[in-house]
Amino acid sequence: MKIKDLVYLIAFVLVIITISEMIGFQSISVGDISIGLLPLVFAIVITMILGLQFFRKGFWKQIYSKVNIEFSGKYLLFIMLPLMARYGADVAPQIREILQIGWVFIFQEFGNLGTVIFGLPIAIMIGLRREAIGATLGIGREGELAYISEKYTLDSKEGRGVLSLYIIGTLFGAIFFSILAPILLGLGIRVEALAMASGVGSGSMMSASSASLVAQMPEMESTILAYASASQLLTSFLGTFTMVFLAAPLQQFMYKLLVRGEK
Template sequence: MNKNLIFLIAFALIIITISELIGFQAIPLGSFTIGLLPLVFAIILTMFLGLKLFRKGIMKKIYSEKNIHFASTYLILIMLPLMARYGADVAPQIRDILQVGWVFIIQELGNLGTVFIGLPVALLLGLRREAIGATLGIGREGELAYISEKYTLESKEGRGVLSIYIIGTLFGAIFFSVFAPILLDLGIRIEALAMASGVGSGSMMSAASATLVARIPEMESTILAYASASQLLTSFLGTFTMVFLAAPIQAFMYKKLVRGDKK
């Protein structure tokens, strides 16, 4: 095995260990509480250490072009077991999912907003093929797996979805941690906010639901039940919505909005 690759794997294990030792951190901000997950710390650490200032000696070997290429190429191998786990989680509870109600199902249509709103905005900002990966969904595991399988993560589409994945992990959880209690103060029912927490992202759902539980601890079981059911359903239906609705609509819109792109 390449020595630089060994350094990369060891470095990843060290970062994971440090992040897990830090654990979930709840940071009070006035009347709000921001929840930061270990995943957020892991990405912040790796981004910080990847700055040119620190790319010396062994760090230069870890962040070598070859390692970066390796990581982007084989990321899909890490994502596939996660996709399999989603399926394993859904199968035993399929009857419960069908009994949850139409409210959870109609919520899934909200994911199409990334195409109808996000794609035109991305194109106005100057993105082209990158916009396809960036606006197919909220850029979580499902979209990452789909784009990497269809275009590879080395493509422009792959760079688009990977960018949104990283941004969502860094700022999505923080945004949900702050936004959920604001809506609660505006009088939105706690059940509705718990359902809205399940957007298909484990980190965002955990951050939002943990913040709501911190505000109303006596309803912890209700909040977690609604959030988990919504997350499970979104993860399950989200794949079908993405493949059969979002992707065809996005392809049609992109063709009409960007006539010069023949690909």
Template sequence: MSKEKKRSKLEMTEQPASLVKLYLTVLVIVVITEMIGTKTFSIGPGQVVLLPMLFAVIIGIIITPDLLGAKITKLRDLISMTEVKTAGSYVMIALLPLGVKYGTLVGPNIVQVIKSGPAFLLQELGNLGTVFIALPLALFLGMGREAVGATASICREPTLGVIGEKYGISSPEGTGVLGTYLMGTVFGTIFFGLLGGFAVATGLHPLALAMASGMGSGSMMAAASGALAEAVPEMKDSILAYAATSNMLTGVTGLYSVVFLGLPLVNFMYDKLSPVFDKRNRGEK
């Protein structure tokens, strides 16, 4: 029997055990994080919201020492890169119900979307700022096609679904969008929680800031609008209402913004900028 056939047979034998270990590990992580719950605390006028998803990411990193190059045998026996690679294949399947949810938002809320006016509808163009600002920075730091997935938008669930469907979640673009998604999960709520509180000092109208809080992420929106509401308590109800409406509309329009604007633009700019940065990284003139 050839080495390839032996390896294939071994992988087929190990796969069921690997899946069982993966499912049980995920179940334990979910139970632990739900027991921890949401933790909120204030830093000055800003509010930091730590959601269960954040704790799940941290636990996942800790029990997968290969990700950090660690040599802790006991932890490696608990979860290995085999389970990590298997989990990557199931990301898109897990996102399908979420994609259906975003799709069902369009029909029932189409009247509200139309009535909301240009301010709500055009705010999605702000996502394109990630292309103009973050893409050159990513290329400057030496990223390749990962930069396309990482900077097409702020990379929440709709973008994760679009990139995963178009390029595959295991592709360089998929790696980029997953990286930005996880960074948003770990640091996004903290950043926006602080930003929501300190943004009042800019002098912008609180309702404009509330609209800006709805960037398509429920956790980030809650952190930013909650801190903003605490800073301007007399407008609390209006701030929360504007933020929730903005977030809902971003969930509806964000998918189309990424498909028709974000991805074509980021690919166009990548084609134009990557040769310049490639020469720079190689030290060519």
């Protein structure tokens, strides 16, 4: 990657961040429910719009070049490292309370099986076959991407399935979670439960969900961030084992049961 391309990419990111922060947190009321839209949501929407083929001309074509996209995807993990450190800092002050209900965090890991139990039959019903294996193994983040790429390669049908879900999650995941969390809070679900549910294994989704909850209940900021961070750390660690030893075998069994006669 050329230095000039890197400079343009960094400048573009800084401009998007500045615009999004200037917009700031916005709240939309739908009946008795208040939906919070974070600067992160606006940043995603702006970059999505500018990434449309219609705008990919001249300077914008250079920004959204294949080299820049591959570079951003390759080093995404390093960009997330400061966020992982923040998780630990948020968990530490609430560690005693978290340990007291630790079994709940472990029990929620079985929720990772939901994508297989509910998603696989629906995917097959709408016409997917081997692609459904990659698309329903989990929420399609880095863990699932690595597992599918190692076992099937990304050029396979399974690889196309997980890549499709990864792209969709990147584009819409944070937006969906930032809207869903305050809606569920308005329906009376406890904020602690929603904070725990925010840790699904995606840093952007967790941040969007927990920040939306904090915006609704700022007096519980430390509790929300601690629960969400602990859940995220546990999901990142245990989620891999759940996927390999539970989700993948269950998925293979269900696939053979639902798609009979396929070799």
